[in-house]
Each structure stands twice: as C-alpha cells, then as structure tokens.
C-alpha cells in the first residue's frame with residue numbers, strides 16, 4: 131500500500147545517507163558503542179571496534195570527584211564507596227538529563243573517543259523489548275531534536291543478534307545485513323533477562339517475555355549475603371567484581387550446597403574446600419584489584435587484616451555457598467520469593483505461546499547473550515534443564531555468543547555495513563520533521579512503509 | 581597516602597562482631613521449642629485443639645498476620661534487590677568545562693526541554709501507560725491496539741487465531757521488509773532442523789501467511805511480558821538459613837525466618853530476630 135506512493139512524489143527517502151553509523155547498545159550498566167560504515171565492504175566489525183562505556187554518573191566519596199560515563203573506567207582508580215546514578219531504569223532511558231551528559235561525554239565532547247558530528251552520522255540505538263511508548267517517544271525526540279543525528283534506527287537489543295555472527299559452529303556467517311533464519315535470544319542483562327524469538331530478524335512480539343532477575347539483582351543479592359560477615363553495603367563496584375570473579379551456576383544445587391555446609395558457624399565439621407575461596411578485597415593501595423584464591427583455614431581473617439600474622443596485611447572474605455546460591459536466582463527466582471518462573475520456565479512460556487509447529491525451531495536455536503550470562507556453567511545448566519522439561523522428540527540446542535557482551539553491537543555494526551538494509555530500517559531527520567513522532571514510532575514498529 | 585592506622589582504610593569494610601553463642605545444652609531446634617501455651621494469649625480462635633495442633637503453637641490468625649507481614653517484607657526486599665540506583669544519594673551532573681552548560685542542558689526544543697527537566701521515574705511512565713490503556717484500549721495514540729487475553733501460561737495451539745480479528749489489517753499490510761526470503765541456508769534456518777529430523781510429520785511449518793500474521797501482532801505491554809509464576813505443580817519454594825545460606829530447617833516462631841542448626845538459630849536469636857519489629 132505504502133509502496134505505491136513511490137509512483138507519486140517520492141517521500142524524502144534516505145537517498146544519501148552518511149556512510150558512517152554510530153551503533154549504540156545502550157545498556158543499563160554499560161553502553162557498547164562504536165562506528166560502522168557502509169564503506170567497510172570486506173572488513174568484518176570486530177569486538178575491538180566496540181567501546182564499553184559505564185552508563186552512569188558515579189560519585190566517589192574518596193576523592194569527591196564525579197565521573198561521567200567513560201571517565202569512570204578511564205580515570206578512576208579507586209572504586210571503593212562509589213555511588214551511582216544510572217539514567218537507564220528497568221532497561222529504558224528514563225533520565226535523559228543524565229543520559230545526555232554521558233552521551234555528550236562519549237560522542238560529542240572534544241575528549242570523546244567516539245567523537246562524531248551527528249549531522250553526518252546515522253545512529254542505531256537499542257532499547258529493551260516491551261517499552262512504554264512515552265519512553266520511545268522521548269528517545270526519538272532526543273535523538274532528532276537534541277542530538278540531531280542524520281538518520282536513526284531504534285530497535286530492541288535482542289533483534290540485532292540476528293545480524294551478528296552465527297553462534298552455531300556448524301554454520302558459516304552470512305553476508306552483513308542478512309539475518310539469521312531463526313533464533314531465540316536469551317539476553318541476560320543488568321536490569322533483567324529477556325526472551326525474544328526472532329524469525330529472519332523480526333521478533334514474534336506476542337512471545338517476548340521478561341524475567342525480572344538481572345545482573346544488578348545478583349549484585350545486590352551478593353551484597354546482602356556477604357553482609358553476614360563483612361560490611362559491604364556501600365561497595366557496589368567491589369561486590370560486582372566479586373560476583374563476576376567467583377560466581378558460577380551449579381549443575382547440582384542441592385549436593386553443592388551440602389558440600390559446603392558446616393553445620394552452623396561454629397561447627398567444626400569438615401567442609402569440601404574445593405568450592406570455598408578466600409577473596410582478597412582491594413584496598414587500592416597494595417591491592418588494586420580484588421582476587422580469589424583457595425581457602426586457607428589456617429588464616430585468621432582478623433589477624434591478617436591487622437597485619438599481625440606475619441603475612442601481608444589483607445582483608446579477606448571467605449566465600450562458600452554464595453558463589454552459586456546467588457547466580458542461582460536466574461534459574462530459581464522463588465529462592466528470594468519472586469513469583470516468576472526461572473529462566474528455563476520463562477523460555478518455555480515464550481515458546482509455548484507460539485504455534486506448536488514452531489516449537490522445534492526455537493528449541494534448537496537458542497542463543498545466550500548479555501554480560502550476566504558469563505557465569506561458568508550457565509549454558510550447560512540451561513540446556514540440561516530445558517532438555518529435561520521437553521519431550522525427547524525435540525532437539526534442544528543452546529549456544530552462547532562468542533562475545534556475550536558485544537554480540538548485540540556486532541549485529542548492529544554488521545547491519546550498518548549494508549547500505550540497502552540500513553536504508554530499509556532508518557528514519558531520516560528530514561522524515562521525522564516532515565511526518566512527526568507518531569509516524570516515526572509506527573515506522574520503527576514496522577507498521578508503515580515509505 | 582601514608583600508611584594509615586590499623587583500621588581498614590579503604591573500601592569501608594569492617595568485620596562485624598561475632599557475638600558469643602549462648603550455650604543451650606539440650607536445646608533442640610525443631611519446633612518442639614514452642615513456649616507453653618497460654619490460654620490467655622490465645623486470642624482469635626476458640627478452637628484450642630486446632631491452635632495446639634499448629635506448629636509453634638500459633639493461632640491461624642497469628643500465622644496469617646505473620647505471613648502477610650513476611651509477604652510484604654519479601655516484596656520490599658525484591659524491590660530493593662532490583663533497584664537501579666545507589667540508595668539515598670543525589671548525584672548532580674557536573675558543570676561542563678568551557679561553560680557549555682546552562683542553555684545547552686535546558687534543551688534545544690520545547691520537547692527536549694520537557695524531557696530533560698522531567699523528574700519522572702519508570703514507575704510513573706508505567707502507571708501513565710496503564711491508565712491510558714484502561715481509558716482508551718490503546719497505548720500510544722492510534723499507533724497500537726493493546727493485545728488482550730494474553731495466555732501466558734497455557735500453550736496455545738492457535739494463539740493468534742483469536743487475535744487475528746483485532747489485527748489492524750490495513751496498517752500491517754506492509755511491515756518492514758526483510759531480506760529473509762533470499763537468505764541462504766544456514767544453521768538456525770528452519771529447514772535445517774526439518775532436514776535433520778526425518779520423523780515428525782506433524783511438525784510442518786505454518787504457512788507464510790500465518791507467520792506474517794504472527795509477526796505483525798503488536799508488542800505486549802511491559803506488564804504483560806513479565807514471566808508468569810511457575811505452574812502450580814512446581815515444587816514449593818526452597819527456604820534457606822538466613823545465617824549461613826544452607827537449607828533452612830526450622831522456622832523462627834517470632835519472625836518466621838529459617839535457620840539450619842542450633843548454632844545458626846542462636847546467632848539468629850541474638851543478632852537478627854527482632855528486626856521486623858524494629
């Protein structure tokens with residue numbers, strides 16, 4: 131229908147899009163951003179082309195400095211007692227005042243590593259699935275009216291994985307801009323975990339689901355359980371590092387828990403120390419970065435902290451069942467009383483909401499992405515739980531992206547290499563000014579052609 | 581910085597005191613530890629037999645009050661665990677060097693001025709949208725009809741059939757085109773799985789038209805997309821010792837918290853039990 135209009139006066143189509151595209155996967159925790167170009171004919175976008183930028187404004191009580199966006203990872207060296215303000219809430223940019231400051235510092239400012247002139251740059255920007263429309267409108271208005279990008283494509287982050295490298299070893303990658311045929315994307319993010327079944331790059335919206343456990347839930351939970359023995363309430367950053375360093379997904383939860391039980395804090399019972407570790411906390415003087423080592427029961431934490439036992443002065447926290455009971459929330463949210471199915475159950479809710487003859491396709495093409503999917507054992511556990519829950523007739527296949535953090539970005543960068551595909555998806559600033567915000571949203575929703 | 585005193589200078593970490601555990605020889609952690617029943621306190625039910633039968637000697641009413649309080653506590657805690665920002669801190673955005681600040685921050689257009697000055701939280705946006713849907717049945721002007729009758733839990737054989745009628749057929753006639761039709765064969769392609777399996781006669785693909793209809797269904801709202809609770813036949817939630825994290829095996833009669841052993845129960849009684857009343 132809309133196609134026919136091309137016979138009449140052509141709408142202001144994107145006849146000469148700039149070659150350069152800024153691809154921004156705007157996560158709640160970090161922004162993954164970098165340039166792609168339609169002139170990169172043969173060169174595949176690489177993870178190194180993608181910068182990871184803290185999507186926060188952080189205030190240090192130590193040096194009284196406020197770090198905006200990229201400054202945190204580039205300039206901060208003492209991550210103790212940092213307080214965070216995050217513009218992205220529940221996966222969506224809610225506070226544009228903060229986001230604008232971070233974007234300007236990242237993309238516009240003289241010092242910005244990814245400095246560009248928005249008038250000569252296309253923008254590919256991700257959002258979480260199932261966005262409230264008012265927030266989509268805010269994003270569109272900010273991009274076109276405040277930053278004034280030449281053209282813009284807003285899409286859900288999971289969708290871009292369709293354009294990423296193939297996760298399954300049996301296949302070679304396709305040409306840039308050609309989506310994978312069939313993919314069920316499990317995106318384990320900072321705010322939450324989303325499930326998105328994709329068909330040739332397009333989501334089955336009615337089957338998208340969200341489990342409200344994400345990286346931040348796990349960090350906060352880790353903070354809570356470590357507070358049984360050390361005071362870490364103000365140490366978001368350090369606790370997050372602890373979680374990343376020692377956390378894993380248990381393949382056999384009950385027996386692992388049994389192995390590290392000592393029968394109460396003062397029971398002399400022997401525990402299986404293969405799981406228990408001593409984590410040496412950073413003091414940002416002698417220890418710049420925390421690290422784990424096998425548990426040494428002969429060390430007295432108190433003595434060691436005071437430097438009285440002849441060893442180096444160290445602050446140690448001994449971590450046992452917390453290593454796996456915290457990440458376990460992804461699989462068993464009821465462990466904290468949350469009334470949502472775990473990850474396997476949520477995936478099946480998504481798949482079973484589709485016609486039965488599509489179930490096999492998605493069960494066999496599950497792709498895991500997102501920073502919080504990097505726990506050891508994640509993929510194995512997910513695959514084995516799904517396997518045990520569906521009929522033996524089904525093939526179940528789960529693959530983790532080679533770079534779970536940057537896979538969305540890689541997909542966006544590959545899409546932006548293909549000029550024809552990019553043109554299909556973007557709205558130009560000219561079009562936005564002519565047709566308005568509602569038309570723009572409908573276009574991104576696939577409801578209007580040009 | 582000079583070597584400080586013996587205090588743990590940096591990441592505000594101090595060891596919490598571990599209080600001496602009260603020796604309670606012969607104390608059993610099982611529910612036998614109920615206090616002797618006091619009929620005077622046994623308000624709320626005349627059925628003393630039933631009251632006595634209750635583990636911990638609580639009445640139904642007391643138990644309900646306790647569990648309602650626990651439920652609220654659980655919800656509060658989940659909200660806290662899922663909070664995005666550091667608690668109780670206001671972090672102003674630093675003034676830009678070179679004085680770009682002022683006018684630039686205020687926004688270039690009426691729209692962006694409004695957005696930048698907005699103090700709305702995600703919850704506000706969500707409430708607004710839910711209110712609009714309740715009022716108009718649509719979420720975004722005329723852009724989207726909100727899908728009704730979401731069947732989150734049940735596997736529906738034809739989940740789209742009922743919604744088909746609601747489709748905005750004219751609007752969805754030309755969705756964003758895909759390059760899918762000419763895509764080369766790859767893993768992840770429907771055909772590959774079919775080819776790999778020679779059985780399953782009934783697993784034939786839906787028609788292209790059916791798939792197109794499905795693909796054009798509008799997105800669910802934020803609340804509709806939330807994962808549904810596990811089915812009712814799922815195993816009951818596990819409970820953990822709040823002191824050490826092992827499986828909880830005894831419930832505190834005062835506050836409902838779980839502990840795993842005499843040792844942990846002592847720690848609980850001495851350090852943590854009364855926090856609900858604080």
Ligand SMILES: [Zn+2]
Pocket residue numbers: 394395821822823824825826839840841844
């Ligand atoms: Zn215990």
Ligand SMILES: [Zn+2]
Pocket residue numbers: 832833834835836837848849852853854
């Ligand atoms: Zn208690």
